[in-house]
Amino acid sequence: MSSGGGYRGLQNFINEIRQCQSKEGERARIDKELANIRTKFKSDRGLSSYEKKKYIWKLLYIYVLGYDVEFGHMEAVALISSTKFSEKQVGYIAASVLLHENLEFVRLVINTMQKDLVSRDENYQCMALTAIANMGGREFAEALSGEVLKLLISSSTRNVVRKKAALCVLRLFRRNPDIISSDTFALKMGNLLQERDLGVLISSMSLLCGIVAKDSQGYEVVVPKVVAVLERVAKGIDIPQDYTYYGIPSPWLHVKCLRVLHYFPVIENDGVWTKLQEILRRTISSAPIDKNTNKNNALHAILFESISLMMHLNMDSEVLWQCVTLLGKFVSIKEPNIRYLGLENMSRLSLVPEMMQTIKAHQEQIVVSLNDPDISVRRRALDLLFRVCDRDNSHEIVDKLLAYLTTADFAIREELALKIAILSEKFASSLQWYVDVIISLIDKAGDHVSDQVWFRVVQIVTNNEELQAHCASNVLRKLQDGSSHETMLKLSAYVLGEFGQLLRGEAREIFHLLKDRLGSATPAAKGLILSAFAKILVRCGDEDISQQIRETFQRYGTIPDAELQQRSVEYAVLSAKKEAATVMATMPKFPERESSLLKMMQPEGGEGSLPAARSRAGVDAAGDALPAAASGDLLGLDDAIEAAPVVPLSVAEPAAAAPQGDPLDLLAGLSVAEPTPAADAAQASVAAAADPFGGFQDLTAPQDAGGEGANARVEGGTVEGWYSKLCISEKGVLYQDQYLQIGLKADYAKAQGRIMLFLGNKHEEELGQVQISVPPVPAYRIQPGQVPASIAAKAQVQIPIAVSCVEPTLDVPKLQVVYRVKGDAVKLDLQVRRLKPATS
Structure with a gap:
């Protein structure tokens, strides 16, 4: 201005x-x-x-x-x-x-900009480059990228123009990556990295970083040049004073060089590899802590980027050990930014198994960081403790986390409670210790403990008789101490109802403790308390207690809540029958199943499987399209359906690929409607009769017939047959032809259904213009999630769908799937299981 x-x-x-x-x-x-x-x-x-x-x-x-x-x-x-x-x-x-690029008359300036770019006036060139970088879209990239690249590559162009040209090319490349090809540009980029002017060099390195972040293939030839630049900067060779920051030679260029090297997995040239190792070792060994904050920031930026690169390149353990020792000093510094970076990089190093013992030596200092005033530092310390926990130190870490739970910030209590639950189960020295920890966890942080946690306790206690009396005694003590949180109340009601008889002479105490909390309990907790009363009534010989329980049933038999009313009436009637003792017997053991909490510990291809720089660049390992699986199951649909959770009704977003596990796992294990083995066998026999090949046994794509048109033909069954199976099963094939296979996994609850569709491309070519629409059915509200425009060859995508039935109807929910293959459109009319209306 x-x-x-x-x-x-x-x-x-x-x-x-x-x-x-x-x-x-x-x-x-x-x-x-x-x-x-x-x-x-x-x-x-x-x-x-x-x-x-x-x-x-x-x-x-x-x-x-x-x-x-x-x-x-x-x-x-x-x-x-x-x-x-x-x-x-x-x-x-x-x-x-x-x-901005979306305005139509922006095109009017393209010709003028082109003239200014080819003019001899560097002022005009600089103004045009700046404007292009600020406004440029795909149309700018297509029309002007050639002239901008000429300015960048030409040795006759002034350096001030080349700096702007490099950054302008980066902006245009981000809008249209097709303007640059590694076949022709890699060697030119190598020449740019030999420039002596640091301004041009920094801009060119920024351009290279943006290019290889998208795809590094073909740019391996520039790695020796990048290492040469790194050596020049690290040794301070020919660095002008204008680019020296608090005595540090061009820290910006130093960091950019390190970041670029993250995108190349292997350095094959032995000479280059030796030179790079020497530079990184020198960086680690000469990392002083200065009193000047600005200088410290520059030194730490170089140091932490070097550590990240060492991990990426799998350098020897001795160097990584030095890194951990250095980071241990940073963790003990009061400056929160340095402490945060130390904890963050120590978390990365914890992914290297050989470093675990060295990191555990700093455990006490990490625990101290849990009380840091900065919540970011507290979160990072919590994550690091979670990573370094194993069977040797699990008791110590879990005890410290439980003690910290009462003073922890509310923003991290839920995460903290989940981590305690996972660690106590994964590294439990005994089941009794695990049960005690979870009961203590629920007592201290009931609001932040998910239902899966107490479900898991019930499952373990039910399946292990030696724990039943101990657990019942423990929860009884908590109730006597005044605990009345809903989660603790539900756990106590279930455990004391099932195993309270193991506590001799405590029936009256149990009854009064539960009765005192009945009036203020939530409907879910009241239901469990009433169930506990029913079991006490059948097993207890105390007439006074029995009379009070009958009066409670009578009172709750007239309340407006239909669920509690039905329970009370049925329990009152059932308790008077001679079969009551048999019906109210202790629940049988639950089928053994993997804990949904431990599934969270399974690797998911996240941190550690990708270089830190790749994650920083926004390259996500999980997208809409899943990679092809093993040859026996080209689409991996079977495993995907087993692993995928059903999306909540409120979610209408694309599902992430390869979800970790089914959050309904434990709910299914504790459901009062859980099928018996006989019922499972009967249902399996029905499914087997309808599908002798077991549903998903053959998911491989058939060989395309030569000269065949794009007319889709149903394969492997009939649409009616698949629909019939899905009326009695919650997962299976919904449709299949030679191009597309649609699998379905659903969770139905009366008037609502949560559905996940799995669309697998069996074809060797992309399926385009994919759409899912909902034909109007007045009785249903159907909300499909976001649908990708195309499905890559031999890939799979997941689409969440929420369904609800709002009025009685004989109609069924319908979906219309459209895709295009070989130039022809294919339209599929599909339907899913009917739901009960909300009014019934």
Whole structure:
């Protein structure tokens, strides 16, 4: 805005705006000025060069104040075409700020920019490059990338222009990666890295980092050049004073070189590898802690990027051991930023098995960080403790986390409770210790403990008779101490109802403790308490207690809650029958199943499987399309359906690939409607009769017949047959032809259904224009999640769908799937199981 220094009218306008006493006054003054400028632009009298620039500057000032500027764009574009430098400068600045790539008349400036790029005036070239980088979209990339690349590569171009050209190419590449091919550009990039000017070198390294972050294949030839630049900077060879920061030679270029090397998995040249190792070792061995904060920041940026690169390159354990020792010093520093970075990088190093013992030596200091005032540091310390926990130190860490739980910030209590539950189960020295830890966890943080945790305790205690009396005694003690949290109450009601008889002479105490909490309990907890009363009534010989329980059933038999009313009435009637003792016997053992909590510990291809830099660049290992599985199951649909959780009804987003596990796992294990083995066998026999091949046994794509058209033909069954099976099963094939296979996994609960569709491309080519639509069925509300536009060859995507039935109907929910293959469109009309209406 300094160019406005000679515009008296502009200065007066700015002063008037600053002197406004209210927002309304400012708005009125701006509206008045906008009306005046609009009138001037529409006037038949031509404006002078001074007036054009003055009014454009005023519009720019109004825009940066946050007000909409809906005119003046064409006048700014016209200034760009001027032959006067002052007018062109104002035009380019205004266009860079006011215009964006989606405006149609932006195309009008492309020709002018092209002329400025090929001109001999470096000022014009710099202004054009800056504007292109700010405005450029795909159309700019296609039209101007050639000229920009020429400026970057040409040795006759001034360095100030080449710096801007490199960053401009990076912007255009991000909008349209096709403008650069590794076949032709890799060698040119290598030449750019031999530049002696550090400004050009830093810009070129930024460009290289952006390119290899997307795809490093073909750029292996630049690795020796990058290491040579790194050596030059690390040794301070030929570094101008202008690029020295607090005595550190160009730390920005140093970090960029290290970051680029993250994208290359292997360095094959022995000489280059030896040189790089030497540089990294020197960085680790000479990492002082300075009192100057700015210098420290630069040193730490280099150090932490070097550590990350060492991990990526799998350097020897001795070097990594030095890294851990150095990070241990950072963890003990009071400065929160340094402590955070130390904990973060120590977490990365914990992924290396050989480093675990060395990191555990700093366990006490990590625990101290749990009390840091900065919540980011506390979170990082918690993550690191979670990583370093094993069977040797699990008791110590879990005890410290339980003690910390009572003072922990509410923002991390849920995460902390989950981590305690996982660690106590994974590294339990005995089941009794595990049960005691979880009961203590529920007592201290019941609000933050998920139902899966107490479900798991019930499952383990039920399956292990030696724990039953101990667990019952433990929860009874908690109730006697005054614990009344809902989760603890539900666990206590279940355990004491099932195993309370093992505590001799405690029936009266159990009854009164539960009864005192019945009135204030939630409906879910009340249901479990009533169930516990029913079992006490059948097993207890105390007539006084029995009479009080019957009165409780009678009272709750008339309340508005249908669930509790039904329980009370049925328990009252059942307790009077001679079969009551048999019906109310202790629950049988649950089938052995993997804990859903431990499934969270399974590797998911996240941190550790990708270099830190790749994660930083936003390259996600899990996308909409799953990679092809082993040859026996090209689509991996069987495993995907087994592993995928059903998305909640409130979610209407694309599902992440390869989910960790089914969150309904433990719920299924504890459901009162859990099928008996006989029922399972009966259902399995029905399914086997309907599908002798077991549903998902053959998922491989058939061989395409030569000369075959794109007409889809149903394979492996019939649509009606698949639908019939899905009426009695919650997972299976919904549709299959020679191009596409659709699998379904669902969870139905009365009027609501949560469905996950698995669309697998069996074809050797991409399936395009994929759509899922919902034909109107008045009785149903169907909400499909986001659908990808295409499915890659031999890939699979997952689509969540929420279904609810809002009124009685004989209709079934319907879906319409459309895709295009070999130029032809295929439309599928499918249906899923009918739901019970919400009003029934």
